[in-house]
Amino acid sequence: MLVEFRVSNFRSVRDEQALSLVGATADKELAQTHLLATGLRALPSVVRSAVVYGPNASGKSTILMALNYMRAVVAESASHVKPGETYNVQPFKLDAAFTLAPTTFELTFLLDGIRHEYSFAMTQRRIVTESLAVYRTSKPSVWFSRRLREDGESYDYEFSSYLTGSRKLWQESTRANALFLSTAAQLNSELLLPVFRWIVDRIVYLPAHSAVDSDFTTALLATEEGRKTVCSFLSSADISIADIKVVPRKGIRAQVLVPPPGGLAQVNQAEREFLVPVFEHRTSRGKATLEFEEESEGTRRLFGLAAPVLEVLRDGRVLVVDELDSSLHTLMVRRLIGMFHDPALNRSGAQLIFTTHDTSLLDHTLFRRDQIWFAEKDEDQATCLYPLTDFSPRKHEAWEKGYLSGRYGAVPFFRDMTKSTSAPS
Template identity: 55%
Template sequence: MLVEFRVKNFRSLRDEQVLSLVASSDKTLQDTNTLGTGLKVAPALLSSAIVYGANASGKSNLIKALQYMRGVVLESATVVQPGQTFAVQPFRLDPCTAGQPTEFEVTFILNGMRYQYGFAMTAQQIVSEHLLVYKAFKPQRWFDRHFDENTDRDIYDFGQGLKGTKNLWESATRPNALFLSMAVQLNSEALRPVFDWFAHSLVIFDEQTRLAPHTSIQMLKQSEHRKRICDFLAAADLSIADIEVVTRKVPGQSVHFDLVTGKSEVRSEEMEQHQLRFSHVTERGEAVFDLMDESNGTRNLLFLAGPVLDILKKGLTLVIDELDTSLHTLLVRELVRLFHRPQANTGGAQLIFTTHDTSLLDAPGLFRRDQVWLVEKDSDQASSLVALSEFSPRKNEALERGYLMGRYGGVPFLGDMAEPKH
């Protein structure tokens, strides 16, 4: 479960911004909208968080920052080559930050243990990296790495909690690779859970990683999962009684790379092609439709159904930029409520998403005040992230009206678009 995400000097996020999933002491919707951790320092985490902001306010940059951090963890030791630079983008409208490192840190709970991992980087290299592990209330510093400009090399400080061939991992870690990632590549069992959390427990959908039908299609091939997906869609009042997957072999091509000769070869081989057939049933009749006959909203909901059902079962963290795209507001509400229902969210999953749908703010029993976050830019074009609870709104306050009036920030300041500028 995600506890907290910190980012500094990434795109419009100039100053350090903190997205916290730690539940406040408010008892409102505690049984549905919070998840127990068993830890004294953070006894409950929020099962969802919603982020509002005007266009170009920086709310998507928050998602991009988490996505970028995940990418560096997964690829710096394998995909990134020696001497290759990163495409990281610091805040460029301030000369003081344009040349400074970009910083990321996440805190998460896995198997009852709290991990706090972060790093700072420039386009050329990793300048610092650290990992704290809380087996008890007091943290253990497993490793700390920082670049020493005087000696032009990385300095490492290892704690007793980290077991394994640390000197080997250190010597193998390039300036443009994370120690965490390289150690896992060299079979560090102790660090594997941290790496795997990024790889498997954090699921992000945005403009870089779009929804794809693969997961839903694979689940539709199994009768038990097919029923769950059809029930999921039926709850959205889509009149879909069943979905058939018709698979056939079609000619295709694949590229094979020879690691010995370094040459690539294009081979012809059969590939699988899947066709979805939707059975609609109403009181007046029934019909079968292809995927392209369905609306964008139905397709998006289908593509979401597989991943969401899997995430709820496994207790993963799902992050989505613009969840309301092509989805009716009532569908968004029902999707959010799945994460709030203990009988559906059996694994302790979390949902974080950005949206422009202000009607969600006043949906009865949908969100607590500490689940709502607002992003806005200042006169320097730097984005700031603030929790709605910081404004101490009253229990019965009309949040949508207050938000649109600019009481909490996070809305655009509109001039007269028809008025010519001189």
């Protein structure tokens, strides 16, 4: 379970911003369906979903992007980043004090029912700090910490007795631009590998307007069970698809051959066979089959989302989607959210985090107060993230009306163009 994410000095985020999924214990609304019990006294529950609202360019997408960026650094720093290679991390550029300061990330999550807090700070050239705290009791044990010395080159390490294994080897193998966690996991640390795997595998990120790869859903159709699951997913959306089949097709695939030094690149085109989905529609007057490209944009996007959503629900992962409502009808978006809130469908504790502009989703029947967040920029053009609960809304307050009227902020501000421009002479 994801508990909290914090980030600072990343793109439009200057000061530290926190997205918390901790459930408000005093709020009993929709508790049976919208909360996940943690078994921990300090934080009894987390929410199954969280939504972030805000105007264009408010930084709400940046928050989700930062979470995925952290995941990517953990995944690739030890295995893909080469010695001396720099990162494309972008600090806040509108304040000179932050342009050379490190970017920080912190993730709190539950692994096997135990609270973990992992954080690191980085610049484009190196990791500056890194630590992992594990709450096996009410007090945390810092399994390891790493801090750049004043010389700007070497590091001070501290280890807990809980972290067993080849700590010296892991330390000596960790490059300046790599994470200790990633290096130790690559070297088969029995205790750190599960932490590494949780961060890398449990977070699934879909950027805004991304063309979700339909091949993943097509692959599910290869088995009868997978076909029935996908058909059920689409039919629940009231899409008039009676059946889906996969058929083999032949096509041309281009392959670029890497040339020797001084040589010319060569492109070979080879014919190969691949599977494509074919959709069957039925009415009282007959039936017809349609190719994938013949379906509507909304159907194609929903088909592409099927595999990620179904796998996230099955495995208990965290699905992070920027602009979930893109090309999807409001009722379909509500249906997707409802799948995460349905204990019968979401048996493994999957969570959904998304951004949207669809204010009709600000509905008491769909969300609790502790699931709604807002993003806006302050006078310094720095992103601020804050929850609806900061406004202590009344129990049956009309959230959509309050948001559109500006009660919670995070709405566009329009200037009067008749006053800012002069009439033509």
